[in-house]
Amino acid sequence: MTGKIKYVDQQQLDAAAEETASLIVNKVGTSGVIYGVPRGGIPAAYLVLQKISKLYGPSDFRITSDPSNASVIVDDLIDSGRTKEKFQRRFPNTPFFALITKLDKDSWYVFPWEETEHGSADDIPIRLLEYIGENPKRGGLIETPSRFLKAWKDWTEGYHQDPKEVLKVFKDGAENCDQMILVKDNPISSHCEHHLAPFFGTVSVAYIPDKHIIGLSKIPRVINIYAKRLQVQERLTNQIANALWENLKPQGVAVYMKCRHMCMESRGIRQIGSHTVTSALRGAFKDNVDTRIEFFNLVNGE
Numbered sequence: 001m002t003g004k005i006k007y008v009d010q011q012q013l014d015a016a017a018e019e020t021a022s023l024i025v026n027k028v029g030t031s032g033v034i035y036g037v038p039r040g041g042i043p044a045a046y047l048v049l050q051k052i053s054k055l056y057g058p059s060d061f062r063i064t065s066d067p068s069n070a071s072v073i074v075d076d077l078i079d080s081g082r083t084k085e086k087f088q089r090r091f092p093n094t095p096f097f098a099l100i101t102k103l104d105k106d107s108w109y110v111f112p113w114e115e116t117e118h119g120s121a122d123d124i125p126i127r128l129l130e131y132i133g134e135n136p137k138r139g140g141l142i143e144t145p146s147r148f149l150k151a152w153k154d155w156t157e158g159y160h161q162d163p164k165e166v167l168k169v170f171k172d173g174a175e176n177c178d179q180m181i182l183v184k185d186n187p188i189s190s191h192c193e194h195h196l197a198p199f200f201g202t203v204s205v206a207y208i209p210d211k212h213i214i215g216l217s218k219i220p221r222v223i224n225i226y227a228k229r230l231q232v233q234e235r236l237t238n239q240i241a242n243a244l245w246e247n248l249k250p251q252g253v254a255v256y257m258k259c260r261h262m263c264m265e266s267r268g269i270r271q272i273g274s275h276t277v278t279s280a281l282r283g284a285f286k287d288n289v290d291t292r293i294e295f296f297n298l299v300n301g302e
Helices: 010-028 041-056 082-090 119-131 144-155 218-227 233-248 289-299
Strands: 004-007 031-036 060-064 072-078 096-101 107-110 181-192 198-208 252-261 276-283
Touching (some): 010 031, 010 041, 010 072, 010 096, 031 041, 041 060, 041 072, 041 096, 072 082, 082 096, 119 144, 181 218, 181 289, 198 233, 198 289, 218 233, 233 252, 233 276
Parallel strands (some): 004 107, 031 060, 031 072, 072 096
Antiparallel strands (some): 181 198, 198 252, 252 276
């Protein structure tokens, strides 16, 4: 998970529920029908109902499973605001309340009824399975949510890594080294940020030293740091080039990437086997025609 997990403890939960109960009573009085937005809004609605009784005594509020009959809609959290907007479009005259409005966009809030190994993130793959028509309780899918989250944690670990910490440079060994150094056909895989579909292929990286060199293994490490983020190939190519250009300060950097995109092969136009080629040139590779030609000839095996 990219963001920081924030656990809502019982004291915070009680305070938020009491505040929400007061807002509801001030808005609609001491009678009405409360709808809890599935999933987290359901326990939130029952908790608010308890707090109304505690603060105001016996009331005529009740819970409904039909939002069209509700006088109040309750959720546990306003995150992006899309759920609230959806219900306000459908029921513009029905007030919408949430226990917590998320201000810290990089945090993941976990309520007591959601505490699992991955916090409330477990709900994401479960709801996805339900959305496509599967039964999350089917034998083969019982452990899928946990495996799904672990896989995505691995696929996006680049968000927690800094290429500057990888790119250690050496002067020793760089004496009189002013010709191209090419690490060719590095395997690469990433995920398209538009569809979360994988794309994969190879990337060749070259640089011309200027008094400094780097360990050859550092180039694949930098590639993986940027590849293990949601990406578009164009940006990924340039990020790799920029990292080397800015940290190594060579005479030139060149990156050539060739990938297949599953968002184009497995859906939509379904162009099976097509490749997307991108390049990024810096310094001598961009300014010197002969250097540029030499790079592309080596990459293409000529």
